Amino acid sequence: MRRIATEEAFVIPEVLRPMLDRAAGEPYDSDLFFWSKAADGTPLQRRLLDLDDERLQIMDETGIDVQLISLASTGVQMFPADEATALATLANDVLADAIARHPARYAGLASFAPQDPAGAAREIERAMTRLGYNGVIVNSHTNGDYLDQPEYWPILEACEATGAPLYIHPRAPSPQMIAPYQAYTLEHAIWGFQAETSLHALRLIAGGIFDRFPRLQVVLGHGGEGLHYWLPRLDAMHANFKAPEGSRPALELAPSEYIKRNFAITTSGMNWGPAVRFAIESIGADKVMFAIDYPFVDSGKSVAEMEAIDLPAEVKAAIWHRNAERIFNIAPKG
Numbered sequence: 001m002r003r004i005a006t007e008e009a010f011v012i013p014e015v016l017r018p019m020l021d022r023a024a025g026e027p028y029d030s031d032l033f034f035w036s037k038a039a040d041g042t043p044l045q046r047r048l049l050d051l052d053d054e055r056l057q058i059m060d061e062t063g064i065d066v067q068l069i070s071l072a073s074t075g076v077q078m079f080p081a082d083e084a085t086a087l088a089t090l091a092n093d094v095l096a097d098a099i100a101r102h103p104a105r106y107a108g109l110a111s112f113a114p115q116d117p118a119g120a121a122r123e124i125e126r127a128m129t130r131l132g133y134n135g136v137i138v139n140s141h142t143n144g145d146y147l148d149q150p151e152y153w154p155i156l157e158a159c160e161a162t163g164a165p166l167y168i169h170p171r172a173p174s175p176q177m178i179a180p181y182q183a184y185t186l187e188h189a190i191w192g193f194q195a196e197t198s199l200h201a202l203r204l205i206a207g208g209i210f211d212r213f214p215r216l217q218v219v220l221g222h223g224g225e226g227l228h229y230w231l232p233r234l235d236a237m238h239a240n241f242k243a244p245e246g247s248r249p250a251l252e253l254a255p256s257e258y259i260k261r262n263f264a265i266t267t268s269g270m271n272w273g274p275a276v277r278f279a280i281e282s283i284g285a286d287k288v289m290f291a292i293d294y295p296f297v298d299s300g301k302s303v304a305e306m307e308a309i310d311l312p313a314e315v316k317a318a319i320w321h322r323n324a325e326r327i328f329n330i331a332p333k334g
Contacts, residue, residue, distance in 0.1 A: 002065050002321040002333050003303070004107075007167070007221045007268035007291035009072040010098075011038070011048040012091050019078070030172035030187045031074050038072075047295035048072055051098035055294075056105060062299040064292070065321075068328060069095060070109035073139040074171045077114060084113035088123055096131045107134045107330045109167055114142040117151055121158035128162035134328040135165035135219070140200045141174040147200070148207035156213050165217040165264075165327055170197040170225070189222075189269070198225040201263070206238070208249035210258045217327065218263050221291060223270030227263075228282045231256040259283065264327050266291035267319070271305035276319070285315045289323045 019035040026032060038045040047054060051069075059067060071091050076084040088111040099106045110127030112120035127133040136159060138147065147155060159166050170193030173181055177196070181187035201220060210216060220227065234255040253261070260283055267276055268291035279288045292302040306319070325332050 001317055003063055003290065004066040004068065004321045004324040004330060005064050005292045005294065005299075005302075006068040006219075006266045006289045006324050006328065007169070008067040008069050008294040009048060009296065010051055010069050010095065011072045012087075012094050013049065014090060015071065015076065015087055016045070016049070022078075030178060030182065030192075031078060034073070034172065034188060044295055051095070051106075052101070056102070058294070058299050059105065062303050064299065064303070065333070066105055066107060066324075066330060067294065068107045068109060068134060068291075068324065068330070069098075070137040070167065070169070071095075071111045073169050075111050075137070075139050077139050077142045077171070079113070079115075081113060081115035081119075085116045085119040085123070087111075088113050088120075089126075092123065092127050092131060092133070096127075096133070099132075107328060109133065109135045109137040110164075112136060112138070112155065114138060114145070114147070114152060114155060117154045121154040124155065124158040124164055125162055128164050133164070134330055135167055137167040137169055139169045139171045140196050141171070144174040144176055146203050148203045148209050153212075156209065156216055160213045160216045163215075163329070165219050167219040167221070168197055168200055169221060170194065172196065194222060194225040197222075198227045201225065201227055202234075202255075205255050205258045206248055206251075208251060210262045211249070211252050214262075216262060219266060219289075219327070220263060221266045221268040221293070223267060223272075223275045224263075224265035224279060224283075228259060228265065228279060231259065231282060234259075260287075263287065264289060264323065267302075267306065268293040269297045269302075271302045271309075273305070273309045276306070276309055277311075280311075280315065285318050286323060286326075288319050289327065290319050290321075 023032040023036040076087045110133040112123045172187045173196040181192045264287040266289045
């Protein structure tokens with residue numbers, strides 16, 4: 001059975017080096033600490049930079065047919081706007097060249113710089129229509145801002161207009177919310193990542209974004225960042241706790257209906273049988289896609305965990321490859 005992994009990372013030196021330099025020279029910063037894990041000489045750095053050799057070797061060894069590749073978090077979102085826009089363009093060109101070298105093995109999610117919403121919209125259009133990308137990725141907040149805010153709507157307009165699924169990937173919580181997490185280093189993948197990313201998704205829902213952009217498709221990794229576990233409570237509490245007049249828009253649908261209509265999830269770092277089965281039960285087998293989170297998570301372990309889940313063959317096929325082919329417009333195997 002074909003296997004497509006849908007949240008797999010790379011980096012370019014022009015992004016990596018400034019982040020490592022900042023991590024070495026500045027006081028502790030949660031996002032810079034994350035970058036520092038890819039320091040010089042580490043296998044993680046080597047694998048992030050590689051788009052040809054070891055990556056393909058590991059894919060072959062673990063039976064991965066296709067990686068859907070994107071720039072590692074935090075992408076370009078910690079750079080000044082003009083520099084971030086240029087780096088996003090460069091990263092997208094580098095990955096597009098790698099996809100051209102290995103068209104049967106790679107697909108891509110394009111980067112953009114939310115700091116420059118108009119430039120981001122242009123880059124999304126270029127990536128989707130000229131470079132042949134399969135979607136776009138944002139690493140949650142940018143300087144504490146979220147995409148539901150009106151100044152960022154050109155980005156969402158571009159996603160909807162080009163049919164680009166928007167993958168919301170984690171980063172450490174925003175400056176407004178991070179302090180309680182830092183006491184025990186909870187701001188990273190142990191808890192802060194999913195809290196930040198699910199908050200971003202819920203802001204889009206509660207802010208009426210999917211009434212304004214009903215065809216916008218959002219993808220959440222890491223087992224859906226936990227959002228689909230809360231469907232009945234989201235509906236009940238949204239209805240029961242009325243906001244002050246004018247503080248939030250009236251929604252056309254209940255929150256859970258947007259999650260079922262406008263969202264899909266991947267299993268990156270969460271190929272755990274109970275979690276995968278609950279996702280299928282709560283939002284449907286047609287909304288769940290396999291992912292590894294390469295090179296941060298072991299590929300062989302992820303494949304073995306997914307293989308071990310007792311599911312009907314047609315459901316396994318949907319999760320392994322058919323949903324990714326449909327949602328990300330990845331060509332079926334010839």
